[in-house]
Amino acid sequence: MAGITRFGVSIDSQLIKKFDALIERKGYTSRSEAIRDMIRDSLVEQEWEFDDRETVGTITIVYNHHTRELERVLTDMQHRSFHHIVSTLHVHLDAHNCLEVLVVKGKSREIKKIADRLIGARGVKHGKLTMTTTGKELS
Amino acid sequence: MAGITRFGVSIDSQLIKKFDALIERKGYTSRSEAIRDMIRDSLVEQEWEFDDRETVGTITIVYNHHTRELERVLTDMQHRSFHHIVSTLHVHLDAHNCLEVLVVKGKSREIKKIADRLIGARGVKHGKLTMTTTGKELS
Amino acid sequence: MAGITRFGVSIDSQLIKKFDALIERKGYTSRSEAIRDMIRDSLVEQEWEFDDRETVGTITIVYNHHTRELERVLTDMQHRSFHHIVSTLHVHLDAHNCLEVLVVKGKSREIKKIADRLIGARGVKHGKLTMTTTGKELS
């Protein structure tokens, strides 16, 4: 089990005052927590720069559910990449529009490829890949 | 019902050749579809610049489920903002790590605020807001 | 004159080890300096969310200098917005391509507008607005 390290940061008083105001607005209860978040953020960002690191992403797409073709692509994709797609969430936004979130696990290169295919599928109005993490490397 | 408009784009032949290669790799089956996607993308991006436009976002967080405090924040948040939070998806990544996706509907300002609170909560290792759309404005 | 504040950050030992490796690769000589940079970054990002805060941006455009029209737009723009455009740098990339950087000072809203006009001008192959700061607020 890893221990806890404590280190000091010296900083201009006015700068930290502005930072305190910013993180309070964001709902942080301590500077340590805000700084740990920034540190983890920089590590996740770096994780995605390597092509073959095991990681996690979520793919969000908004589409018109009357588009038959897309349903087929989605189903096909989920079968071909089923070992990557961990779970999906489907939301009916209104009578025509659906939102689907896919949680995808794999090498960053593979996740990007699945995202490209889905976002590029006919009928998808908007799509985005969100790069996150398995959490394993981030204690 | 809206009709279909057809317009012409003139472009340097070498430029379109490179673009064709790029979109083929991304899985597009036609230039029109790739261009419509870029157009919708620019409109969604603009949508989020207005504070009080009704829109949709997904908030992805990865956290250690042993963190009691977070569960409370999440539950509390989902009760206080229940009219914004449309749906949530929970995934057990491993024995310790969970991923949760929240689909949130509301004014962009409000969605950003909910995202800040969740991402800033103690125990959240990584969090991201993905700005998408209701799809209504994007035919 | 502002003083220096010193505060402690407690963090998981493995997490800080990974962060140390990351910042070493980036050339940082101390954790404090890396963390101050992340803090300033978050403040600059916030600065640009307000429409009427005085700030600084650089606009980078790459264009074909044979395009007569662009020269006129550039000259015209620099006269109309001369009180915003602090300085410009021109580089001949090759026999055909030029790169121009404009340093622009003003309200974020105004800088964005100037950037849009320049990036949208006929002949500009690629353009980007870089959001930075007057430095005044960042000690």
Next chain:
Amino acid sequence: MAGITRFGVSIDSQLIKKFDALIERKGYTSRSEAIRDMIRDSLVEQEWEFDDRETVGTITIVYNHHTRELERVLTDMQHRSFHHIVSTLHVHLDAHNCLEVLVVKGKSREIKKIADRLIGARGVKHGKLTMTTTGKELS
């Protein structure tokens, strides 16, 4: 010499209406120009995904010019990487703050490394790498 290709895009009438409004606000005089810009943008983005493609970036840093150390790093860096640094622009923002833009040519990997070193240097308040292009590949 490359010729001009003309192709048709079919699109929902309401969608193109909204896009027309957006690009008018950005100062575009034709749809073709706006679409060519989006196409070039996607190509430049792709260019930077390859580590060893020759490209161009601008590095913008804001710093306090009283910081002796930085001047030395900057001078040193510009000598060691002089074959990469094409040109620099220096602006005195006020009595204390300077902005410097460096135009850097080389492989994307090398440009990123130079940017990391400069942005991480003690005394730099804010720094950003802007990824642009030689323009050669974008007719």
